[in-house]
Amino acid sequence: MRILWTIASVDPASGGPIEAVKQMSELLNSRGCISEVACLDSPNAPWLKTFPLKVHALGPGITGYGYSANFVPWLKHNARNYDCAIANGIWQYSSFGTWLALRNTNTPYFVFTHGMLDPWFKRTYPLKHLKKWLYWPWADYQVLRDARAVFFTCEEERLLARQSFWLYKCHEVVVNFGTAAPQGNPTLQRQQFLLQFPQLSHKRLFLFLSRIHIKKGCDLLIQAFAKVASLDDSLHLVIAGPDQTGWQAELQQQAEKLGISQKITWTGMLSGNVKWGAFHAAEVLVLPSHQENFGIVVAEAMACGTPVLISNKVNIWREILAAKAGLVASDDLNGTTQVLHTWLTMSPQEQQRMRQNAKYCFTQTFEIHQAAESLLNAINTNSMR
Template sequence: MKILHLTPSVGPLSGGMGAGALELARHQRALGCNAAIWCVDPPEVVDTASAHGLQGCISSLPSRGPRALAYSPAAERRAGTEPADIVHQHGVWTAQGRVTRTFRRRGISTVVAPHGSLEPYARRRSTWKKRVALAAFESANLREASCLHATAESEVRTLRDFGLRAPIALMPNGVPLAWLESRGDASRFRQRIGLEQDERILLFLSRLHPIKGLPLALEALADNRARLGVWRLVIAGPDERAHRSELEALTARLGISRLVRFTGALHGAEKRDAFAAAELFVLPSHSENFGIVVAEALGAGVPVLTTHGTPWSELETYQCGWWVPVDSDAIGAALLHAATLPAGELREMGDRGRALIEARYVWSSVAERALAVYSWLARRGSKPDFVIVD
C-alpha cells in the first residue's frame, strides 16, 4: 500500500502534528508499507528528520509566500500524477488542503487530521487566516474527506459540532517503545540548569505559546510559594511569538524568578534527562487535541498535572496524575496536593502512568490502527470498530 502523509513541517517547531506524521510513516514502513511524507521544510530540516529509518522518504516541496501557509504550486502539480492509495493530511488551515483535494479528484481516498485546529480556543486565534482558508478550500476539504482522524473522544465531539458528517477514526497519538525503554541522567540535568539535589522539579516541556497556559502555572506557583518550599518550575521548549519574554516579565512581576528556570528547547538526551529529573510534569493548556507531552511524561514514569483543556481524564481513572479546570486556583490546589506526597508515592503514580502508555499508546499499535482504516477505505477490509459513522 502506498501511503502519503501531508504535513506543513516535520521540524522541532511542528509539535505533535509533525511528530505524528513522522512516527506513523516510520512505523508503517516497519510494517511493510510504502509510506512517505511531503512537507515544505527547507532541506536541512528534512535531512535531520529523515534519520532513524526515513531516509529518502520525506520530500521537501518548494513553497511560495510565508512557509507557515504551506502554499506549494509544485506539490499541487505533483499531486496530479503521484501514485498513492491513501493520502493522510495532518493539520488544517494551510494550503496543503488544496493538495489533498487534488488527490481526491483523482479518486484517491483521503484522511484529514485537524490535530486540534478546530477546537473553539484554537479557532479564536488568527481568525482572519482561518476564515480565508475556510472559504477558499478548507471547508470543502473537510466536508469531502473520506475519513476524519480524531485523537480523542473530545475531538470527535468537536468535529461533529463543527458540522462535519464524514466517518471519524478515533486514533490517539503515541510514543515510541524506545522511549519507554530509555533512561535519562537526572544529575546531569540538574547540573546543566544549576539546581541542587534537594530542589524538586516541576517540569513543563512544550512550545512556549499562549495556548499552553503557562501564566496560569506561574500564578499558581506565586500564590502558593510559601507552601511549595523547595519545588522549582523548569520551563523547557522553543519560543514562539516572543512568548518567552512575556513569561519572563510575568515571572519577575510575580516575584518568583528564583523559583523558575528557562532552559530553551531540549532534544534527544537532554530531553530524556529532564524527564528523569522531574518529579511532576505540568501542562496547563487552554486547549489540546491530545497533548503528546503528557504521554511522553507518563511513558518516562512521571505523574502529570494537566487541565480539562486536554483530553486526559485517564490521569484520574488510572491514578497517575491530576486533571483540573483551566484555572490557576485549581492548578495551585493540585500542586499543593502533589507537594504533600512522599517522593515514593509520586513514583508509584508515575509507574501506573507508564503502564497505561505501554498498554494503549505506543506508536506501533497506533500505526496498525491507521492501516486498518486505510484498508477499509480501500475496500480491502471491514470497518474498524473505532471508526464512528453516526
C-alpha cells in the same frame, strides 16, 4: 503499503504533529509499509538534513498559509506511486493542496485535524474565526467532506470538532494515538540533563515541556507556582520549549514581579537524551493548556513514569483520570494551583503509586504499537469507502 504524509513543515519546533508523523512512520516502515513526506519547506531548510524519512520539500510556501505552486502539480504527477495520502492539519495549503490534487482520483486521502477544529480557537480568536468562515465553505469544509475518513485521536476531539462550524460534514473515525517508549538508560539520561543544567541538581522539579504559546497556559503555571513555591525551598520550575511567538520575555517579567524568577529555569527546546533526562529528573509534568488535542508530551512523560498535572482541556484527560496517572483540574488559576498543591500534599506512597499508574497507563493506552495497528485498520477499512 506506500503512504504519503502531507504536512506544512517537518521542522521539529512546529509541535506535536510532525513528531507523531515521524514516530508513526518509523513503526509502520518496520511493518513493511513505506512512508514518505511531502511538505511546504524550502529544499534548503536545515532540519531536512536530520529528518529520518524521505522528504519531498516543495516550498518554500508563501505567507503563513504556505502556498506553493509546486505542491499540487507534484502531487498529481506522483499520486499513482502511493496507496494513500494522509494530510496533517488544516488551515494550510498542504491540506487544501492534497484535496485539489487527489479528489476524484484513485488515490484515497485521509485527514488528521490535530485538534485544529477545537471551539477554543473560535472563542479566543473571534476575528480570526470570522476570517476562516470566509474560506471554510470552499476550502477546508471540502477537504474534510471528500476525505475517505477524518481521523480523530480521541472521542473528545471528535465531539469538539462539530462545534466550530455549522457547515460540517465528514466521515469521522477515532483511531488510537500514541508515542514510542524512550530508548536508553534513564539514569544516564537524567545525568545528561543535569550536567547541562547543574543548578537543577537536588531540586524538586516541576516540568513544563511544550511550545511557549498562549494556549499552553504558561502564565497560569507561573502564577500558580508562585502560590506554592514557599511550601518547599527546593521547588523549582523548568520551562522547556521553543518561544514561537516572542512571549517568553513577558512571562519572565511576570515571574520577576512575583518574586520567583530565581526559581524558574528556561531551557529552550530540548531533544534526544536531554529531553528524556528532563522527564526522568522531574517529579511531575505540568500542562495547564487551554486547548490540547492529544498532547504527545503527556504520553512521553507517562512513558517515563512521570505523573502529569493537566487541565481538562487536554483531550485525553479522562483516560488520565481513570488510570489515576495524574491530576486534572480546570484551565484557570484556581485549577492550576489546585493540582500543584494536591501533588505537594500527597504522601510519598501516594506519589509512588501515581508514578506506577502513569507507566501502566502509557503501556496500556498510548504505546505507539497499538496506535499503528489502529491506523492501519482504519486505512484498510475506509480506503474503498
